[in-house]
Amino acid sequence: MGRSLGNNTSSDESLTVRDNRTGKTYTVPMAATLRDDYSIKDNTISATAFKAIAAPLKPGEREENETPKGLRVSDKGFLNTAVIQSQITYIDGDAGVLRYRGYPIEELAQHSTHLETAYLLIYGTLPSERQLRLFEDEITSHSFVHADAEHFFRSFRYDAHPMAILTSAFAYLGSYYSEANPSLQGQRLFTAGDKASLENMDRQIFRIIGKATTLAAMAYRVRQGREFVIPPAGLSYTGQFLYQMDHLGQKDYKPSPVLEKALDVLFLLHADHELNASCTTVLQTGSSLVDPYSAIAAGCASLYGPLHAGIAGGANEAVIRMLISIGGPENVPAFLDAVKRREKVLSGFGHRVYKTSDPRSFIIRKTADEVFKVTGKDELLETAMALHDAAIKDEYFVKRRLAPNVDFWSGLIYRAMAHWRQMMLQEGGVKIWRPRQVYVGSTKRDYVPIGERPVVRGLKVEPSPVPHSGISKRTELARFAGKSKL
Structure with missing residues (x-):
């Protein structure tokens, strides 16, 4: 018995799957249409096609396997799962190739700048002189933060890790811009694709890129015990960043052009790397249509981990x-x-x-x-x-x-707005990212009253005891209203 999971196609344009459990044969079409959930497009196939391949439960099989509801695709760590169509970055890991919008990373590192490359990643083309000047001016003019930010940064301990501060700072920043919050302004705030929506989106992009270095410099100076520095005029993006980190009041201070260029190259090289952990986190969070600042904060938290590459990784x-x-x-x-x-x-x-x-x-x-x-x-x-x-x-x-x-x-020398913008504007709208799991826990069981339960002990199945200070121990020995007798 055969079954087609999509439009009729010739045999060389389809994938044939035989389920040996049931003897059924399924045909998955390779003829691609963007609206076809079961189509192969650009050498990919929709995982939902396998939901139609179902079988009855075997005797003794767990109902939690959901076998009659169709197959699920197991892919731990997303080793071979594509979650979005993108026009931004191409990587050939076997050949050691990295291209931004088709341009080899080696050529961009030699000839371009970080902000010019950022324009390329976000808008799809290399800018003209006028377009680049406008982009640079907007970003540098949005590098300033509210004066209240000083109190926020000073609230952290002197030895707080800069990435912990930066993660918090992006979330804090979002509280200033209600016009950037779809929860307050409506779900189509960034997905409408009209002039007003695009202008609003661009404003947030300018703010995030412009303020990122200011926030990072402030986090650095908290650790150094130094006063904060207002972003200077007349310097490049990376020059402005170095100035804010290192200036101690010297007259006519200018960072080393060698270090300025080196940092610019580093920013360019890390500007995008397809769907790495932090970018994926931004998109996963952004798929709920949260404001972009909260999405970036989530990405920073992912970037903080020791397995993550990146300038601040x-x-x-x-x-x-x-x-x-x-x-x-x-x-x-x-x-x-x-x-x-x-x-x-x-x-x-x-x-x-x-x-x-x-x-x-x-x-x-x-x-x-x-x-x-x-x-x-x-x-x-x-x-x-x-x-x-x-x-x-x-x-x-x-x-x-x-x-x-x-x-x-x-690491000896010293990402994500393009993908967020692309997702907001994708054809068909934004669908919230909701991966499946393979449930291997207990089957259905009845609740047991606390006095009748067996005691379960073990390193992984009960809370670990935490040592407390002397005052906590004394409090435990004291008597007071409301104290638990357990």
């Missing part, structure tokens, strides 16, 4: 901590032996997408050399060089394709 920090722990070039062989024994973690090598070298690592290596010409070698550079040279020649790491990635070098 935890992976950069992990590389620095690793190099410090090694101690010197002479300790590299012993460290690599410990990595092979799985006693140590090698940070900055290998990549989830790239199976050969990360193309950005070569550009950053060159940029690092230019920076060290004016700054002198970083105290960790000799260790990094020894580790790099040893690892790329070691058969253990070569066999496992553990080449240096972008984090290995970028």
